[in-house]
Structure formats: structure tokens, C-alpha cells
Amino acid sequence: MGLKLLHLNLHGLIRSHDLELGRDSDTGGQTLYVLELVKGLAARPEVEKVELITRLIVDRKVSSDYSNPVEKISSCAEIIRLPFGPKRYIRKELLWPYLDDLADQIVQRLQKENNLPDWIHAHYADAGYVGALVSRRLGLPLVFTGHSLGREKLRRLLAAGIDHDQIEQTYSISKRIDAEELALSHANLLITSTKQESNEQYARYGRFSLENIEVIPPGVDLNRFYSIDPSNLNEEENELNKVFKPFLRDLNRPPLLAISRAVRRKNIPALIETYGRSSILQQRHNLILILGCREDSRQLDKQQREVFQQVFELVDKYNLYGKVAYPKQHRRDQIPSIYRWAANKKGLFVNPALTEPFGLTLLEAAACGLPMVTTDDGGPRDIISRCENGLLVDVTDLEAFRDGLETAGSNSSLWKTWSNNGVEAVSRHFSWDAHVCNYIALMQKRLQFLAPRHWTFGKIRQSSPIGQKLIFIDLDNYLEQKNCLSILRNKFKDHSFNHDIKLGVLTGRSIKAARYRYAEIKLPKPAVWICQAGTEIYYADENKSDIFWQDSITVDWNRKGVEKVLFDLKDYLELQSTENQGLYKVSYLLKEPSDAILPLVRKRLSHSGLAASPHLKCHWYLDIVPLRASRAEAIRFLTLRWGLSLENVLVVASQQGDAELIRGLTTSIIPFDHDSTLDGLRSQQRVFFSDDQDGVLAGLKHFRFFKSH
Structure with missing residues (x-):
């Protein structure tokens, strides 16, 4: 295979x-x-x-x-x-x-x-x-x-x-x-x-x-991008002359060619500014800007409109009419011809981007025999070092940019060397076959030694302990509301005959504390418990957590590292008591609620290279857990392990921090008295926002969750 x-x-x-x-x-x-x-x-x-x-x-x-x-x-x-x-x-x-x-x-x-x-x-x-x-x-x-x-x-x-x-x-x-x-x-x-x-x-x-x-x-696709003898360019040249002639007084000047999207990062206005300030460049070269296709610049997105507006204003400012071409349309199959057209006229390819991760257009130009003047940021350094076919310049320094362009266009012998170097180097180093x-x-x-986990797709085939439908409720928040409890009790009592529908519990507590609290509620026994903020999974009355889940989340977990990197935030956070900590969970209490704390902690953890992620619940409770752990990920582990469809998982979510439970293909019910931070999730497809006291019952009816198979 x-x-x-x-x-x-x-x-x-x-x-x-x-x-x-x-x-x-x-x-x-x-x-x-x-x-x-x-x-x-x-x-x-x-x-x-x-x-x-x-x-x-x-x-x-x-x-x-x-x-x-x-x-x-x-x-x-x-x-x-x-x-x-x-x-x-x-x-x-x-x-x-x-x-x-x-x-x-x-x-x-x-x-x-x-x-x-x-x-x-x-x-x-x-x-x-x-x-x-x-x-x-x-x-x-x-x-x-x-x-x-x-x-x-x-x-x-x-x-x-x-x-x-x-x-x-x-x-x-x-x-x-x-x-x-x-x-x-x-x-x-x-x-x-x-x-x-x-x-x-x-x-x-x-x-x-x-x-x-x-x-x-x-x-580079060398079947499309290649250099040919100028005598064989007649058909291509005639076609492109028609494209550029409406813009240019003298088609025979060597062009400065730029091909890019009209976005800020590509820094095209700086190229026009540099050209406009140099009488030498204007006397010696035309400027050709291939900036994508446009029907009506007013229909472009905001960033593109702004870039084109700058282009139009700079052409006007320096009175560059007859010297600058910026055609509205071109075909993709014309791009190789444009490079060859520019090379035939002894032009230069110019990449003025502020940052260029690689610069595929540089290779395309080189393959067609067109030397370059390019930004010294990023990939062009590697390309120039291998191809030796042009100059690197600091495009943020307009004087240095101008000097580079003037120098590169002043020596015909050097131009020929650069052209030959580029063609040969691209063929040797940058072909698609080699890549x-x-x-x-x-x-x-x-x-080759990596393989899928052995629990995937329910291959360990005991009978599923979690049924064919699963309702998750939050022990720490939602079940504190007494009117909700009576609704759930009655609903499960009415449907006690349906063993396919099971209850699941979500909690930040330990399994011992969760069972103690749950015993007071008098709901049917849960089929599964997701405890300690998603870091532990227990089934029914079992006292040992799922070892496959533990193995999958504990990669690179460093509890002491987490405490150390957050230690100097003690003006904002304090560690919760020992009974609220977990083996794979570090729990803090905020001294004052703040929207800034989560991004701050996330930044600390990532900058320190720690495989951990923060979760803020109810504005006050901050849990740091392994990067691969969360309540949402625990739910997905269960569906994969036991072959349950995500569409058959329903989650009742109501508090700040519950957004992770709502995204994706699970079904969610959000009661009327939910935290306002969840309102931004109304665009999610499988979410029911209730407007009345019986929010859960209304949601269950809406999704027909108790409908018999």
C-alpha cells in the first residue's frame, strides 16, 4: 500500500x-x-x-x-x-x-x-x-x-x-x-x-x-517558467505590448517589474515613492505593477482599496503618467510571459515586501532569466545566496532602496551574469521534482515510527458505558439551581425505560468531592464523570480514572514549572487550597476579576515553552491544565473511544468559561440566565439559547433529544 x-x-x-x-x-x-x-x-x-x-x-x-x-x-x-x-x-x-x-x-x-x-x-x-x-x-x-x-x-x-x-x-x-x-x-x-x-x-x-x-x-514549475531566446518571443511580446502600451510612452525602456497582491505587507507604495524620487530611475526604466485583477477598485476589500488609493495618489504626486503601468486584468497563464518580456528588455524584478517568508515570485523570475532587487528580509537571503542573481536591499530605507535599484540597472555585463546565474541555479536547486x-x-x-493511538475508533470493544446519547451537566454551576433539578429529575423519571440516554457530569472537583455533592441532588447515577477541569475521566461507580485519557494528556506536563512561571503574579492570583488541586491541574483564585488575566497567563505559559493551557471559569477560578486536556477534549475522547456520534452529545452550558463546550458539533443548551460572555456564540449552529425559566426542558424539546429511536 x-x-x-x-x-x-x-x-x-x-x-x-x-x-x-x-x-x-x-x-x-x-x-x-x-x-x-x-x-x-x-x-x-x-x-x-x-x-x-x-x-x-x-x-x-x-x-x-x-x-x-x-x-x-x-x-x-x-x-x-x-x-x-x-x-x-x-x-x-x-x-x-x-x-x-x-x-x-x-x-x-x-x-x-x-x-x-x-x-x-x-x-x-x-x-x-x-x-x-x-x-x-x-x-x-x-x-x-x-x-x-x-x-x-x-x-x-x-x-x-x-x-x-x-x-x-x-x-x-x-x-x-x-x-x-x-x-x-x-x-x-x-x-x-x-x-x-x-x-x-x-x-x-x-x-x-x-x-x-x-x-x-x-x-518552480520549469515547464511554465523558463528562459527562451529573444527571437522566439515575438508572439508573447506583441500580446503584452498591447497590455502595457496604454500606460507607457516608451515601451522599450527596461522595466522594473513587481508582481504581488495589493496588501500592506508587500510594500508597493514604497517602490513607487522610491521611483518617483529618482530622476535616474524615471529616465532609465518603466515601472510595471501586476497587483492582481480588479473590475472596480471600490469592490475590493478595505486593505486592497487603501493600497490602490496610495498607488493612484503617488502616481499623481510624482506625475508618473506614461512611466507606470498597473493593468486591471491579466491571465494567470500570462505571468511567465511577463517575466520573459521584462527579461528581454533587460529589466529587473523588484520585491519590496516588508517581510517575505520565502518569495516564490523571485524563483519564477530567476527561472525566466530576470535578475532581481529584493527585500533583505526572510527568504530572499537564501535565494540570492544560492542564485547570485541580484541585490538585497533594506526596503524600509528609501535611499538605500533607490541606490540598489540605480546600481542594479547600471551595468549591462553584470545584468547578463545575473540572468544566467538565476536560470542555472533554479534548475539545480529549486525544481519541483527535487522539492x-x-x-x-x-x-x-x-x-515512520509514529502511529495512531490504539484506543481510537472504539477498538477496545466492551459494551459502551456511556450509552447512545449523553447529556452533560455542570455540577459546579448549573446544578446549584433548584428549579433545574426538579425538571431533570422528572424528565429522567419519565424516560427511565430508555437506557440509551445517559447522564454525564462536568466538574472542577475531585471525584470524591463530586460524588459527595451529587448524592444530595437525587438524579440518576451518571454514566461518566469528567473531573478536575477535564483532566480525569471516571465511569459510573469506578474509582480508577481512564488510563488511556491520562496517557494522552500528560505529554510534557510540568506542574512545578507552571507554579514557578506564575509565582510573581501573586498580586493577581492565589493558589487554592490543597483539596482543590489535582495531579494534572493547578488551581488559582483571582483576587479581582479581570479580562486581562487569561491572555497574560497564556502568554507566560507559551513563552516558557510549557505544555499547559489556562481556563478561567465564572470570572474567579483559574485552572491550568495540560495542553491536550480540557472538558471539550475529554468529551471528544469519550466519543472516539466508545464510538458515539458528537451530534448525540448534549451539553448544558451557562457560565463564563463554557465557550469551549459550545464550539464544534456537540449540541448545546444555554439557559436564559447564562453569563453574558456566551452571547457571542449565537452564530454557532447547534446551540439553543433559552428565553424562559425551563430552559433545559425547552432545549431538550427543541433538539428532540428524548425522542425514542
């Missing part, structure tokens, strides 16, 4: 043909890289099947291709589109509330097929988050490629003078960084394109391990 591989790339605008590169900030080089990697892997004899999971989109504003649930790429590769979040297309920063739904769907899909992939490869932070959840639940190896990183983006945006609150509002940067930390803590292997990424960018993350990283530069061969060899070397 060959390798079975699963890739995650979530934003949705990806298909097997005619990629809409540059459509918006989510359709850049990552999209092309992922598709080419999947195609390259599918062509290898070692590979039996490759699946690429992305989001299913039903939206008249985008192609109907993105609403096709399954799309064949080749005989053994396909795109699988799963619905999560709104049906319409939305930018990736708005997808965070819906990622738990996708993780649940992927786990259920793999569980039903009972045909696990050899590894999961997650691309970008959102897929890293989903991949981490799927990996921990099924015990599958996880490979992570960030493509670009939140900490680096935050650093660059702050340096550019953008307000932190604005960055948070636009990019959900804290969620992204937390997701990257989670992905790094679960990843068995991290793939980067350059050493700079690992040494300077990933190294800023507390859960980054240098032992888990491999550098594999991406490849895919390195990729598979590394995967097999690093991941």
Missing part, C-alpha cells in the same frame, strides 16, 4: 485549475504552493492518495467551482470541500469561531472511513489549529508550515506605526499567534522554506523546537 496524505488549506479559494492569484490577501503564493505540492506528491509512485481539505463556499460573488464538494486533481488526488461557518466567502480572519466545527467534521470523516492518512500537513495558522486538534484526537503525525507568522506580522505592523488595537481588529492577531503556538506544540515536523524563518521567526515562539524543523525550499523527493524522504525518515 502506498502513502495516504492529508493537506489542510482552509480559506476556500483554491481549485485544480485557473488559480485566482492576487484576488485578495488570501490568494497568494501559499495557494499556488499547496496546489503544486499536492500535484507533485500525487505524481510520485510511493503515494497512493492525496486529499486537500478546504472550505466549501456557496456565493454568487465567487466561482461555482468552490461549491463542488469533491474535485478531482488527478487519478489519486482530490480537493475535499467541507462546509463550516457562513456559506458565503469571508476572509480568513473571520473563520476563527468556526474552526472547531471543521476539526470535528474531519475527525468524524476519518473515523467513518477507518482509513487514516499517514500524516496531516497543515498550511497557515488556521489549518495549524485544526490540524493540532485532529492530530491530538487521532494520534496522527502533524506537519506544519506557517507560510507567514503572526508574531513577525505584528512586529512589522507595529514598526510601521499601526495601532495594536487596529491590528487586533483587522487581523485577529492574538488568535493567530495562539493558534501557531498550538500547532508548534503538536507538530512532529515543521517545514520552512529558509533558515531565516526558523532562526529568526519561529524561534520567537515558546513552543518551537529546533529539533523538529526541516528546511525544504519550494519548487517533492526531499519532502517524501524527510517525512518517511521523521514520521
Whole structure:
């Protein structure tokens, strides 16, 4: 049997043909890289099947291709589109509330097929988050490629003078960084394109391990990107002359060519500013800007509109009409021709990005014989060191940027050397064949000894102790309300004949304390207890916790490390008494409720590299538990271990801190007197917000949970 591989790339605008590169900030080089990697892997004899999971989109504003649930790429590769979040297309920063739904769907899909992939490869932070959840639940190896990183983006945006609150509002940067930390803590292997990424960018993350990283530069499709003799360019040149002629007075000037998305990070306005300030550059060169396709700039997203507005204003400010081209439309198949057209005119490729994780366009340009002047940040350093086909410049220093461009365009002999160097080096170092061969060899070397957990899919087949339907109630909060107890007592009394429906208890207490408190309530005995804030699972009257759950959550747990790193927060936190502590739980009491404490503690833990996560309950109670443990994860462990569908799990949630129980495919009831922090979850699909005193009863009726099979 060959390798079975699963890739995650979530934003949705990806298909097997005619990629809409540059459509918006989510359709850049990552999209092309992922598709080419999947195609390259599918062509290898070692590979039996490759699946690429992305989001299913039903939206008249985008192609109907993105609403096709399954799309064949080749005989053994396909795109699988799963619905999560709104049906319409939305930018990736708005997808965070819906990622738990996708993780649940992927786990259920793999569980039903009972045909696990050899590894999961997650691309970008959102897929890293989903991949981490799927990996921990099924015990599958996880490979992570960030493509670009939140900490680096935050650093660059702050340096550019953008307000932190604005960055948070636009990019959900804290969620992204937390997701990257989670992905790094679960990843068995991290793939980067350059050493700079690992040494300077990933190294800023507390859960980054240098032992888990491999550098594999991406490849270039040399069937599309190649250099040809200028005499064979006539047809391509004539077509492109028609595209650029409306903008340019003199088509024969060597062009400065930039190809990128119209986003702030790509720093295109700085290139125009530099060109506008230099009479030498204006006399010597045209400026060609390929910034994606647009019908009407007013219909672009806010960031793109702002970038184009800057472009228009700078062209006007420096009176660059006749010298700058920024066509509204181009075809993807024209991109190689544009590089060759620029090379034929002895031009230069320019990448002015503030940060460039790799720079696939640099390789494409080099393969077509076009030398470059590029940002000295990130991947271009590695490319220039191997290709020796241009200059690195500090694009944040406009004088240095200008000097680099003027120098690079002043020596025809050096231009020819650079052109030849680029063509030869890309063929030798950066072909797709080399990339895919390195990729598979590394995967097999690093991941071959990893296997799914042996409890997965209920393979230990005693009769299930948790029934076919399960209702979870919170012993610490919800069951304190007396009117709710009578409703539940009566409901279970009426349905005592139905042994398929069981009760589960959620609590932060020990099993001993939980049973003592529960005995006062006079409800049916629970089938399962999730105790100590999700770190222990007990069945019925058993006194020993589930050893498989313990084994799966205790990876790298360091209780003393947690207490040490939070010790100097004693002005805000105090340790709870010994009886409220657990073997895998450190419990604190806040001295004053504060929204700032959770992100502060999370930051402390991640910066210290501790595999632990904080959970704040009822605004006062802070529990630190192993990274892989939580009440929500314990529920998913139970469904996997005993073969129970998540849709048949109902959770009653009411307090601050219960959001984790509501996300995903479980069913939730939220009583009318719930904590206001849960109101933001009304967009979740399987949640019932009650408006009356009998909230639980109304919810049970709404979901027809007691309906006989």
C-alpha cells in the first residue's frame, strides 16, 4: 500500500485549475504552493492518495467551482470541500469561531472511513489549529508550515506605526499567534522554506523546537517558467505590448517589474515613492505593477482599496503618467510571459515586501532569466545566496532602496551574469521534482515510527458505558439551581425505560468531592464523570480514572514549572487550597476579576515553552491544565473511544468559561440566565439559547433529544 496524505488549506479559494492569484490577501503564493505540492506528491509512485481539505463556499460573488464538494486533481488526488461557518466567502480572519466545527467534521470523516492518512500537513495558522486538534484526537503525525507568522506580522505592523488595537481588529492577531503556538506544540515536523524563518521567526515562539524543523525550499514549475531566446518571443511580446502600451510612452525602456497582491505587507507604495524620487530611475526604466485583477477598485476589500488609493495618489504626486503601468486584468497563464518580456528588455524584478517568508515570485523570475532587487528580509537571503542573481536591499530605507535599484540597472555585463546565474541555479536547486523527493524522504525518515493511538475508533470493544446519547451537566454551576433539578429529575423519571440516554457530569472537583455533592441532588447515577477541569475521566461507580485519557494528556506536563512561571503574579492570583488541586491541574483564585488575566497567563505559559493551557471559569477560578486536556477534549475522547456520534452529545452550558463546550458539533443548551460572555456564540449552529425559566426542558424539546429511536 502506498502513502495516504492529508493537506489542510482552509480559506476556500483554491481549485485544480485557473488559480485566482492576487484576488485578495488570501490568494497568494501559499495557494499556488499547496496546489503544486499536492500535484507533485500525487505524481510520485510511493503515494497512493492525496486529499486537500478546504472550505466549501456557496456565493454568487465567487466561482461555482468552490461549491463542488469533491474535485478531482488527478487519478489519486482530490480537493475535499467541507462546509463550516457562513456559506458565503469571508476572509480568513473571520473563520476563527468556526474552526472547531471543521476539526470535528474531519475527525468524524476519518473515523467513518477507518482509513487514516499517514500524516496531516497543515498550511497557515488556521489549518495549524485544526490540524493540532485532529492530530491530538487521532494520534496522527502533524506537519506544519506557517507560510507567514503572526508574531513577525505584528512586529512589522507595529514598526510601521499601526495601532495594536487596529491590528487586533483587522487581523485577529492574538488568535493567530495562539493558534501557531498550538500547532508548534503538536507538530512532529515543521517545514520552512529558509533558515531565516526558523532562526529568526519561529524561534520567537515558546513552543518551537529546533529539533523538529526541516528546511525544504519550494519548487518552480520549469515547464511554465523558463528562459527562451529573444527571437522566439515575438508572439508573447506583441500580446503584452498591447497590455502595457496604454500606460507607457516608451515601451522599450527596461522595466522594473513587481508582481504581488495589493496588501500592506508587500510594500508597493514604497517602490513607487522610491521611483518617483529618482530622476535616474524615471529616465532609465518603466515601472510595471501586476497587483492582481480588479473590475472596480471600490469592490475590493478595505486593505486592497487603501493600497490602490496610495498607488493612484503617488502616481499623481510624482506625475508618473506614461512611466507606470498597473493593468486591471491579466491571465494567470500570462505571468511567465511577463517575466520573459521584462527579461528581454533587460529589466529587473523588484520585491519590496516588508517581510517575505520565502518569495516564490523571485524563483519564477530567476527561472525566466530576470535578475532581481529584493527585500533583505526572510527568504530572499537564501535565494540570492544560492542564485547570485541580484541585490538585497533594506526596503524600509528609501535611499538605500533607490541606490540598489540605480546600481542594479547600471551595468549591462553584470545584468547578463545575473540572468544566467538565476536560470542555472533554479534548475539545480529549486525544481519541483527535487522539492517533492526531499519532502517524501524527510517525512518517511521523521514520521515512520509514529502511529495512531490504539484506543481510537472504539477498538477496545466492551459494551459502551456511556450509552447512545449523553447529556452533560455542570455540577459546579448549573446544578446549584433548584428549579433545574426538579425538571431533570422528572424528565429522567419519565424516560427511565430508555437506557440509551445517559447522564454525564462536568466538574472542577475531585471525584470524591463530586460524588459527595451529587448524592444530595437525587438524579440518576451518571454514566461518566469528567473531573478536575477535564483532566480525569471516571465511569459510573469506578474509582480508577481512564488510563488511556491520562496517557494522552500528560505529554510534557510540568506542574512545578507552571507554579514557578506564575509565582510573581501573586498580586493577581492565589493558589487554592490543597483539596482543590489535582495531579494534572493547578488551581488559582483571582483576587479581582479581570479580562486581562487569561491572555497574560497564556502568554507566560507559551513563552516558557510549557505544555499547559489556562481556563478561567465564572470570572474567579483559574485552572491550568495540560495542553491536550480540557472538558471539550475529554468529551471528544469519550466519543472516539466508545464510538458515539458528537451530534448525540448534549451539553448544558451557562457560565463564563463554557465557550469551549459550545464550539464544534456537540449540541448545546444555554439557559436564559447564562453569563453574558456566551452571547457571542449565537452564530454557532447547534446551540439553543433559552428565553424562559425551563430552559433545559425547552432545549431538550427543541433538539428532540428524548425522542425514542
